[in-house]
Amino acid sequence: xxxxxxxxxxxxxxxxxxxxxxxxxxxxxxxxxxxxxxxxxxxxxxxxxxxxxxxxxxxxxxxxxxxxxxxxxxxxxxxxxxxxxxxxxxxxxxxxxxxxxxxxxxxxxxxxxxxxxxxxxxxxxxxxxxxxxxxxxxxxxxxxxxxxxxxxxxxxxxxxxxxxxxxxxxxxxxxxxxxxxxxxxxxxxxxxxxxxxxxxxxxxxxxxxxxxxxxxxxxxxxxxxxxxx
Amino acid sequence: xxxxxxxxxxxxxxxxxxxxxxxxxxxxxxxxxxxxxxxxxxxxxxxxxxxxxxxxxxxxxxxxxxxxxxxxxxxxxxxxxxxxxxxxxxxxxxxxxxxxxxxxxxxxxxxxxxxxxxxxxxxxxxxxxxxxxxxxxxxxxxxxxxxxxxxxxxxxxxxxxxxxxxxxxxxxxxxxxxxxxxxxxxxxxxxxxxxxxxxxxxxxxxxxxxxxxxxxxxxxxxxxxxxxxxxxxxxxxxxxxxxxxxxxxxxxxxxxxxxxxxxxxxxxxxxxxxxxxxxxxxxxxxxxxxxxxxxxxxxxxxxxxxxxxxxxxx
Numbered sequence: 231x232x233x234x235x236x237x238x239x240x241x242x243x244x245x246x247x248x249x250x251x252x253x254x255x256x257x258x259x260x261x262x263x264x265x266x267x268x269x270x271x272x273x274x275x276x277x278x279x280x281x282x283x284x285x286x287x288x289x290x291x292x293x294x295x296x297x298x299x300x301x302x303x304x305x306x307x308x309x310x311x312x313x314x315x316x317x318x319x320x321x322x323x324x325x326x327x328x329x330x331x332x333x334x335x336x337x338x339x340x341x342x343x344x345x346x347x348x349x350x351x352x353x354x355x356x357x358x359x360x361x362x363x364x365x366x367x368x369x370x371x372x373x374x375x376x377x378x379x380x381x382x383x384x385x386x387x388x389x390x391x392x393x394x395x396x397x398x399x400x401x402x403x404x405x406x407x408x409x410x411x412x413x414x415x416x417x418x419x420x421x422x423x424x425x426x427x428x429x430x431x432x433x434x435x436x437x438x439x440x441x442x443x444x445x446x447x448x449x450x451x452x453x454x455x456x457x458x459x
Numbered sequence: 460x461x462x463x464x465x466x467x468x469x470x471x472x473x474x475x476x477x478x479x480x481x482x483x484x485x486x487x488x489x490x491x492x493x494x495x496x497x498x499x500x501x502x503x504x505x506x507x508x509x510x511x512x513x514x515x516x517x518x519x520x521x522x523x524x525x526x527x528x529x530x531x532x533x534x535x536x537x538x539x540x541x542x543x544x545x546x547x548x549x550x551x552x553x554x555x556x557x558x559x560x561x562x563x564x565x566x567x568x569x570x571x572x573x574x575x576x577x578x579x580x581x582x583x584x585x586x587x588x589x590x591x592x593x594x595x596x597x598x599x600x601x602x603x604x605x606x607x608x609x610x611x612x613x614x615x616x617x618x619x620x621x622x623x624x625x626x627x628x629x630x631x632x633x634x635x636x637x638x639x640x641x642x643x644x645x646x647x648x649x650x651x652x653x654x655x656x657x658x659x660x661x662x663x664x665x666x667x668x669x670x671x672x673x674x675x676x677x678x679x680x681x682x683x684x685x686x687x688x689x690x691x692x693x694x695x696x697x698x699x700x701x702x703x704x705x706x707x708x709x710x711x712x713x714x715x716x717x718x719x720x721x722x723x724x725x726x727x728x729x730x731x732x733x734x735x736x737x738x739x740x741x742x743x744x745x746x747x748x749x750x751x752x753x754x755x756x757x758x759x760x761x762x763x764x765x766x767x768x769x770x771x772x773x
Contacts, residue, residue, distance in 0.1 A: 250675035270678040
């Protein structure tokens with residue numbers, strides 16, 4: 231087991247089956263992305279949204295379910311999170327984590343791709359959260375072995391510019407969010423964030439306002455956030 | 460106000476009892492009982508007067524707070540780190556005796572498994588009020604276990620006790636903080652996976668730096684670092700206010716001057732001496748067990764009170 235960790239560069243979190251993330255111990259296993267510390271900030275951004283506690287939220291590409299569980303734990307009696315993922319393994323692990331923190335009543339897990347399983351709640355969501363695959367396909371071979379050799383391509387590969395899924399998410403946003411609704415996406419960094427902010431605030435300026443890039447602790451523009459008009 | 464009312468009623472009671480005692484026509488038993496009661500009541504009255512007087516003295520509003528304890532090995536190399544560990548544990552035991560909660564924040568070990576640096580939070584009623592006098596240099600004289608030839612060493616450990624501050628006391632503005640993590644550099648995010656969650660927070664206006672690495676997630680390390688940062692900034696502000704006030708007072712103890720040598724622990728002679736109140740306690744083992752620290756603390760509290768009364772009268 232340790233030989234695999236050291237020689238094959240298997241991530242430590244897969245060896246022990248857990249990752250410490252915020253104040254949670256999140257179960258992880260081969261086939262789901264290990265939640266990253268940068269993403270911890272997403273939960274704080276959600277908490278800063280006025281009236282967030284009683285809204286309905288969607289975590290698209292929930293993976294281990296870390297974001298969904300952390301947000302659910304902050305919600306009030308009316309609040310709810312739809313945790314969506316296309317991967318069977320992710321659904322299984324997310325369910326485990328939801329149970330681990332007793333959030334079955336607050337988190338509804340749905341199997342499917344991005345917005346597809348959310349037809350029935352269109353226009354009712356207070357917020358959409360996503361940490362989609364955003365690494366450009368060309369960069370995949372150069373990733374550190376722990377990531378490139380062991381973590382699921384499905385959760386990392388963002389297509390040609392890494393923007394394939396992010397763009398899909400941006401396009402679907404306006405139909406699922408209710409007026410005043412909030413969104414936050416994680417991106418690969420400055421280039422992607424700047425591109426998305428520019429795109430949304432020009433092409434879709436009639437639908438969104440206060441669109442901005444948010445820095446992570448390394449001063450990289452890691453997130454894009456904004457509100458539906 | 461409550462105290463004044465109570466004091467008044469005691470005084471009335473005394474008057475009544477006096478008249479009973481002096482009234483010769485009462486029975487002998489009755490007179491004796493009254494006399495006894497009179498003595499008790501007079502004692503009571505004294506206590507109330509004292510309490511009333513104390514309540515009029517300016518109080519440090521931080522006294523009731525929880526506190527953060529920081530112990531650092533000073534001069535004396537490895538031996539100092541061993542003594543830092545002993546001191547840290549002494550406070551842990553003292554906290555337990557007082558029914559306070561003691562949580563270790565972080566320990567940096569030395570080569571001989573002593574503590575280069577250690578910090579913890581102590582929570583419970585009046586924790587800061589009692590421990591605030593512990594800030595300063597603690598000197599130790601003993602033959603270290605690391606010493607082969609049996610020579611006596613003198614080394615020193617510095618202790619800082621800070622009252623805890625919350626978001627209301629110290630408001631940290633995001634633009635005043637710089638947060639560094641080991642993930643700085645490179646593209647970060649999904650591209651990187653490490654298990655290092657250390658966080659270093661810098662408060663830019665004061666240059667105060669707090670680094671925390673013993674929690675397992677970055678989020679938790681950051682939360683802890685901010686807690687300590689708040690306490691440090693609160694202490695800076697308190698010191699500033701204190702300086703303003705103490706200009707009016709000549710003598711000052713428990714000023715929290717970190718460079719002041721406050722106490723000596725002499726192991727060969729089995730004594731502990733507090734240099735501020737000039738008290739020596741002859742059972743060092745008890746002190747190290749957190750037993751008789753109150754001997755010093757009570758004396759220091761009394762002196763603080765006396766100083767306050769003196770400045771009050773002046």
